[in-house]
Amino acid sequence: MKLDINKIRHDFPILEQSINGKKLVYFDNAATTQKPSVVIEALKNYYEGYNANIHRGIHHLAEKATAAFEATRKTVKSFLNANSIEEIIFTYGTTDSINLVAGTYGRKFINAGDEIIISTLEHHSNIVPWQMLCEEKGCILKIIPINDEGEIILEEYEKLLSPKTKFVSVVHVSNALGTINPIKTIIDKAHAVGAKVLIDGAQASSHLDIDVQALDVDFYALSAHKLFGPTGMGVLYGKKELLEAMPPYRGGGEMIKEVTFEKTTYADLPYKFEAGTPNIADVVAFKFALDYIQNIGKTNIAAYENELLAYATEKLESIEGLTVIGKAKEKVSVISFVLEGIHPQDIGIILDQQGIAVRTGHHCTQPLMQRLGIPGTARASFSVYNTFEEIDALVAGILKVKKLLS
Amino acid sequence: MTINELQDEIIEEFELFEDDWEGKYEYIIDLGKKLAPLAEEFKTDENIIKGCQSVVWLNARFENGLVIFEGDSQAIIVKGLVNMLLKVLSNHSPTEILNADLYFIEKIGLTSHLAQTRSNGLASMVKQMKTYALAYQSLEK
Ligand SMILES: Cc1ncc(COP(=O)(O)O)c(C=O)c1O
Numbered sequence: 445m446k447l448d449i450n451k452i453r454h455d456f457p458i459l460e461q462s463i464n465g466k467k468l469v470y471f472d473n474a475a476t477t478q479k480p481s482v483v484i485e486a487l488k489n490y491y492e493g494y495n496a497n498i499h500r501g502i503h504h505l506a507e508k509a510t511a512a513f514e515a516t517r518k519t520v521k522s523f524l525n526a527n528s529i530e531e532i533i534f535t536y537g538t539t540d541s542i543n544l545v546a547g548t549y550g551r552k553f554i555n556a557g558d559e560i561i562i563s564t565l566e567h568h569s570n571i572v573p574w575q576m577l578c579e580e581k582g583c584i585l586k587i588i589p590i591n592d593e594g595e596i597i598l599e600e601y602e603k604l605l606s607p608k609t610k611f612v613s614v615v616h617v618s619n620a621l622g623t624i625n626p627i628k629t630i631i632d633k634a635h636a637v638g639a640k641v642l643i644d645g646a647q648a649s650s651h652l653d654i655d656v657q658a659l660d661v662d663f664y665a666l667s668a669h670k671l672f673g674p675t676g677m678g679v680l681y682g683k684k685e686l687l688e689a690m691p692p693y694r695g696g697g698e699m700i701k702e703v704t705f706e707k708t709t710y711a712d713l714p715y716k717f718e719a720g721t722p723n724i725a726d727v728v729a730f731k732f733a734l735d736y737i738q739n740i741g742k743t744n745i746a747a748y749e750n751e752l753l754a755y756a757t758e759k760l761e762s763i764e765g766l767t768v769i770g771k772a773k774e775k776v777s778v779i780s781f782v783l784e785g786i787h788p789q790d791i792g793i794i795l796d797q798q799g800i801a802v803r804t805g806h807h808c809t810q811p812l813m814q815r816l817g818i819p820g821t822a823r824a825s826f827s828v829y830n831t832f833e834e835i836d837a838l839v840a841g842i843l844k845v846k847k848l849l850s
Numbered sequence: 851m852t853i854n855e856l857q858d859e860i861i862e863e864f865e866l867f868e869d870d871w872e873g874k875y876e877y878i879i880d881l882g883k884k885l886a887p888l889a890e891e892f893k894t895d896e897n898i899i900k901g902c903q904s905v906v907w908l909n910a911r912f913e914n915g916l917v918i919f920e921g922d923s924q925a926i927i928v929k930g931l932v933n934m935l936l937k938v939l940s941n942h943s944p945t946e947i948l949n950a951d952l953y954f955i956e957k958i959g960l961t962s963h964l965a966q967t968r969s970n971g972l973a974s975m976v977k978q979m980k981t982y983a984l985a986y987q988s989l990e991k
Contacts, residue, residue: 464871787925789904794927797871805903819904819924848872848879849926 445744452740453829455480466799469834469841474619474647474778474825475803476669480736483673486729497721499698513724516731517714523734524664524681525655530713531687534727537678538646539569541665542613544680544717545642546573548690549663550611553640556582558610561634563588563596564815565618565625568808570644574613583610590815594621594770602633609639616648620807620823621770622753622778624652631661640686646670650827651749651776653742656681673733674726680717687713694719745828749777752826756835763842765850769821777826780807782818783842786849791822794845800838853946856938857954864958874959875927882930888922899975904928908975910982916941917986919979931960931972939979944987948980 453459456478461468470478490512496505498513520532535541550573554560560574564587578585586609588601596614612634617624627643634641642663645654649666656664664681668674682690692699692710696719701709710716737745756779760766765784783791792804805820806813813820824838851859867874892909899906904925911918919940923929938954939947955961955972 787904787928789925790927794875797875844872848875 445741447740447744447748447828449748449829449831453831455482455736456829457481457484459829463799463801464797467837469800469830469837471824471826471830471834471838472801472803473650473827473830474670474807474823476675477650477672477827478829479674480672480733482732482736483729486732487674487725490725490728495725498724499715509724509728512728512731513722516727516734519731519734520679523654523738524679525657526681527657528684531656531681531684533680533682533687533714533717534722535665535678535680535717536676536723537667537669538644538665539667539678541663541678541680542570542642542644543573544693545613545663545665545682546577548693548717549640549686550574550577551581552689552691554581554583554610557608558583559586559604559606559608560584561586561588561601561604561609561612561614561639563601563614563625564590564812565594565596565615565621565623566613566809566811567615567619567644567646568810569646570613570615570642571811574611584608587811588614590812593772594618594623594816595772596623596625596630598626598629601630605633605637605639607637609634609637611642612639613642613644615644615646617645617651617776617778618770618809618812619647619778620809620812620821621772621780622775622825623770623772624648624774624776626774627661628659631659635660647776647778650737651746653746662686668726668730668733671730671733672736673730674723677723677726677730684713687717692716692719696720698722740828748828749826752830752832752835753777753779755832756824756826756838759835759839760842763839763846765846766842769816769818778823779825780821780823782821783846783849786845788820788822790849791842791845794848795822795838795841798837798841798844800841802838853938853942853950857952857957860934860938860954861957878930878934879926880930881933882923882926882928885922885929885933885936888920892920893922899978906932906975908932908978910979910986912944912986912989915943915990917944917947917979917983919982921975932975935972935975935979939976944983944990947983948987950980952976 458478494505494508496509498510517529517532521529586604631641640662643661645664645666650671662683666679668677699711699719701711767782769780788804803823893907897907897909906923909920919936921932
């Protein structure tokens with residue numbers, strides 16, 4: 445299906461503005477996506493119409509809020525093709541989801557001498573929680589190397605796997621380079637040695653179809669704000685039998701069955717992991733973001749984004765002195781680049797003057813930048829509301845950077 | 851010249867670029883290119899200003915009652931901004947530096963042009979300069 449991009453753009457009020465007198469070109473979608481009116485309206489409607497605390501009150505507003513909150517859980521379940529709603533835990537985001545798994549599954553089941561495998565491509569939020577666990581428990585962190593294209597080297601991964609491997613935590617799509625990892629193979633090979641697998645889906649969930657049952661993945665983490673949804677809300681998918689075996693993460697209200705001063709019994713899934721009043725409004729609004737994606741169709745979105753990526757790659761590579769960083773065969777619409785003799789920060793400042801928003805720096809992947817031997821990159825990441833004309837504006841913007849800075 | 855006279859001088863120069871961002875940044879880039887590189891021996895970890903996206907170094911020494919600052923950066927625009935801060939704050943007494951109110955950054959429209967993260971970098975640089983001034987002031991007493 446051919447998408448009407450102009451119509452889609454009109455769904456995102458923020459895009460209709462100028463920065464420094466120039467039309468905003470928003471190419472920082474890997475950091476966070478913009479929000480369609482339906483999501484903004486949903487937040488407003490919630491606070492104006494049925495704000496209440498959930499799962500507790502018996503009054504009309506509480507019931508309406510609870511129903512909306514739980515409706516999101518159902519939508520997320522089908523978005524990920526999970527087996528049951530008990531497997532969908534609401535968190536504050538990918539970072540929180542990973543910390544939850546490291547702090548509960550990790551603390552209970554991973555011991556001194558056990559090994560955890562991550563990759564060179566990881567975001568800090570899929571490095572630090574495991575380092576913290578290893579410091580506490582004396583387990584060992586192993587790193588899958590990458591090739592110069594920015595792809596995981598599967599043979600090296602296989603060499604790291606052993607009966608000592610208890611956990612593998614790998615990013616589905618690299619936020620810095622756009623690489624799509626072969627996660628089905630990674631998961632199967634981990635399972636073959638009895639290890640459990642978490643996939644960091646912060647980037648992948650907006651570009652790729654996710655089927656947690658087909659993947660047979662144990663845990664999958666994502667952030668709503670990268671999926672046209674609100675900030676401060678995310679999801680942890682976990683297989684039911686694992687979530688049941690895990691101790692709770694935080695203690696408090698909502699996550700209990702019964703409390704006495706002698707002993708507390710915990711609530712059933714998923715509430716066991718949702719202590720305290722959750723981020724109700726943002727959870728409620730997230731359903732509208734997912735419905736929005738579903739209406740356009742993920743396949744349509746991916747096809748269009750791939751066209752943008754191909755166009756941008758060709759145009760950018762034709763600029764003298766520009767090197768694209770990350771040339772994986774399988775990529776999403778993220779393009780990282782460096783300019784010879786020009787610091788990425790200078791690129792970002794001059795593009796910003798022209799109304800073009802890109803991300804510069806290490807993208808929270810410092811070990812990856814060390815592996816690539818660069819201080820950072822400039823990164824343009826595209827979403828379905830971006831256009832070919834905007835890529836032309838980026839190219840013109842980069843030429844201006846070169847003119848001013850060389 | 852006093853710190854405020856130096857600031858006013860910069861503000862005057864930037865008035866030329868009122869609506870001309872390219873001219874303004876060309877000027878800053880030029881200041882970056884003109885700043886003599888910091889000697890390698892001073893590019894130490896202790897001299898790195900935290901909170902900047904590019905590495906920024908600041909070195910200080912105390913001579914005849916005046917604080918002399920030198921600085922450098924990997925990024926040329928930041929280096930231009932560093933040059934401006936050095937022009938304004940270097941070669942003054944610790945007391946003058948501690949009492950300085952740096953209004954020129956806002957006046958020349960750079961706080962709005964530089965995102966929070968970057969101006970935070972500038973802010974950390976100013977803070978570090980004042981910390982040196984404070985240390986040298988206590989030496990004098
Ligand atoms: C690959 C990846 N993992 C994890 C995160 C962390 O997500 P959040 O900050 O929403 O918790 C990000 C966000 O940039 C990411 O790109």
